[in-house]
Amino acid sequence: MNVGIGGADVSLGTIAASIAGLDAWRVNAELWTSKELEAHKYTSAMRTLYSVGGAAEKALYDEVLSGKTNIAERRDGEYSAKTEANGDGTKTIYIGREALAKGSRFGLNVLLAHEAYRNGIDDGEVGQREETDRAVLGHIGAAYALGQAYGIGAIGEALGKEVATYLTALSTGNMDDLARLLASYDASGDYWRLRKDGSLEYDGKADLYDEDGKLMMRGENGDIWMSLIKFVGRDKAKELVGKSGQTIKDADLARALQKLVSRDNWMDDRAFGQLFNGTIKIQVREELMELRYGVKAIWESLDQKFKNQVVGGLSTFEKVFADYMEYDEVVKAGNPAKWLHQNIVQGTINGRTMYMNRRFVEEKDQDGKSIAERIGEIMFKEGVHWAARDGILCIRTATNSDRLSDHGLGLAIDIASIINDYLSLTDDPDMLLLVKGLTGKDLKVRRTYSDAMDAYDFWKPISDQVAALSTTNANWRVDTADRYKALSEISPLLNGGKSLNEEQYKVLEKYDYAEKDKDGNYTLKPGAAAAVTSYLKDNQALYELIKYEIDPKTFEIKNTIRWNNLIQKNYYRNGFVNMSREFVRFMTQDLGMEWGGTYGRAVDAMHFSYKKLEKWRW
Known part of the structure; x- marks a missing residue:
């Protein structure tokens, strides 16, 4: 295990030089036989505590093995680590996001050496300051010992500078820089x-x-x-x-x-x-x-009707809280809960009543009709129907993101989602393979669009071709797989200069690699061998997806697991753009909404966003 020190192996054999003889084997045995999970999960860091630390570090080593101190990881914790007393004589060291992330300031080895000096209790301003100074000096000592054993580069640039500052203070007697270093660590917590x-x-x-x-x-x-x-x-x-x-x-x-x-x-x-x-x-x-008063207090002030709209409850609210505070309107309201109470209302669109931003019902066009009314009219005119999961307000992170979705502002609307399903251009490689084989278009290449109509004209034909695989174009998959398999059997003969039989020539003629003259004799077209080789290379990945076998007893087609998974997707069965061109034009050009079909990372045809809020400008 070599977590947190730049890949250096803090193994028993390496660290033994710092431990007296057979004591190394005793430590190793204690860790291997311990019933505490931490002894096995953080073996490297535990060895460091015992071998290069002082009394505090060895005390923490004993506390972890005895279960008096626990270690827990919190990937949502906005800190490196913090220690809390549990009130029953035990304490917990929480390792936060910064320490768990690659390249964090503290390797876990040094981090535990720091937390060894924390008691998890608020000792007052002076006590906290003294405790923090001891913790900083303690982790610098552990980092120095590791640097001596594995080279200063193993502990990283930030810790290397701290060690250098400490050594300079000892050699010169000038403590100013070291005092500034100690003061840079917050004694009360790891955040502003x-x-x-x-x-x-x-x-x-x-x-x-x-x-x-x-x-x-x-x-x-x-x-x-x-x-x-x-x-x-x-x-x-x-x-x-x-x-x-x-x-x-x-x-x-x-x-x-x-x-x-x-x-x-x-x-x-x-x-x-x-x-x-x-x-x-x-x-x-x-x-x-x-x-x-804090995020939890603001959450408790939120009406239950809005809490019900938060996917994931308090944990999600905590995650998107800062995203709400990026908006001027929310800042002026005081907090996200107050803004939601002031700006989210019930409205009705095409027979469905739901929560939405008040702009949908309050802002009128030149004819005195609200945006909600106009959307209802175009849905009725173009035959667009609600799906069960459609709606507007939904407090969550955006798809494939940890930032607030426009739905959390009540400004985004999903319409007819079942037949306009979200297609990721990064997370569904099999669908991209299928589209490329079917249409020749490589969806991995990011496109930019002049407007929503340009995007619609690009995506609609592709969507229709995919949808046709379930109906009028159902034989494409079998025909394409048969072609690849037949050509893969003939290719070695072509490239080896071997003679072909009539059936093999017929296959090549079918796919335009050979032709028959008036006397019934077959000849290869120029470059046929190279063209077949190129086709097989370009379509190998597609073939691995669409290949099949026929059961000799039942004559049923047996698919690959990947193909079976793909054909269950809504966008395989229905396509992913099933709105009329006029509907998209009206929503984007007449109402000024943004369409999800213009995104570079996905096709989200169900999604329209209405006039985003102004971001905060301080």
Whole structure:
């Protein structure tokens, strides 16, 4: 197991040099025979705790083996790790997304060395600071030992710099850089946190979290200082910069805040320290004050009728919360729950009543008809019918994404989804193989469209050809498989210069590789051998999908598993674009909606989005 240290093998044989003789084998036996899952899942990190750590690290080693400390992974946790006391004498180390992701700052080996110094209890500001400093120095010591054993490159650039800072402080006696390094670690948590009094706690991350560590609002492009402007507002940011005695323009504000961190003539050391150690409180903008109670509290304020529209409940709401906060309307409302209460109403379209954004019913055209009424009229005129799963409001992530769907804003509508099913251009390679063999069009090549009509004219003929495989063109699959199999048997003879019999010539004539003269003699067309070879190469993957066998007893066709799976898809049986051209034209050109057939990553013909909200511009 070589997780978290750049591929170095922290195995028993390698680490034994750091352990005294037979003690290495005792440690190995303890880990192998332990009933605790952590001993087997984190074997490498456990060896590191025992072999290169001090008393705290060895204590954690013993606690894990005895079950007094558990380790749990939380891929949705917006932190590297955190330790919590459980109230019964045990504690849990939660490993978050950053540590589990490849290239994270801490390898799991060093991460556990850090958490060995955490007791999971809030010891107050001074106690937390002292505990954090000990944890940082502890993990630097573990990283140094690993660097000595495997080379400094094995621990990664970030930890390598920390080790260098520590060694420089020891050799020169100048502790300034080491003090700044220790201060850069937040003693209260691993996130930029919004407190209930509306003030911010700073740890060097750009995004905004509540006191439970849940993401509330994304910063600006990962830039901490531009994010600060977003959270506190321009006026407050100007005030902070103004403490330096400088006059500054809006356009210079972000860069000025960056200069704050370098402290070159903008703030003296004392003022800078006060700003970010809590002596000077930084309050968030008034519009964001509702967020201070946290995601869970805002979820509880949501009407049950809206909770029922959240696919996945609270966990999904937590995931898309920050996406809602990207929109000006939501920020001004105070939080996503308030925005939903203010902007989602019931409306009726073509006989179906559902929740939707109030724009569908309130905004009128020149004839005084609402968007909902106009959609109902075109559905009736063009014979477009609702499917059971169709609708508008659905709070979830977008398909194949972890970001909020337009349905969560009540601005997207799915219509006739059963016969206009979602076709991914990345997740269904067998369908792409089928389309290429059937139409010659390679759907892996991304297309751009001048408008929705251009997209419709591209996709509709392909959809019709696929749908015809179940009806008028049902023999295509068998004919194509027979062609490939017959040519694959003849190709070695062609390329080997062997003579062909009449039946083989008939096959080649059928597929235009040979011809018969007036005397009934067959001749190959020029380049026939190369053309057959090229065909077989180009269609080998397709053949593996569509090939079949005939049962000698029942004479039934036996398909491949892949083919059986494919023909169960709605878009195989029905095609995936079954709306009239006029319907799509009206929805996009007359109503100004975006059509899912224009997407580059998928064909989502059922999907129309109505006038997206303005994104927040701080």
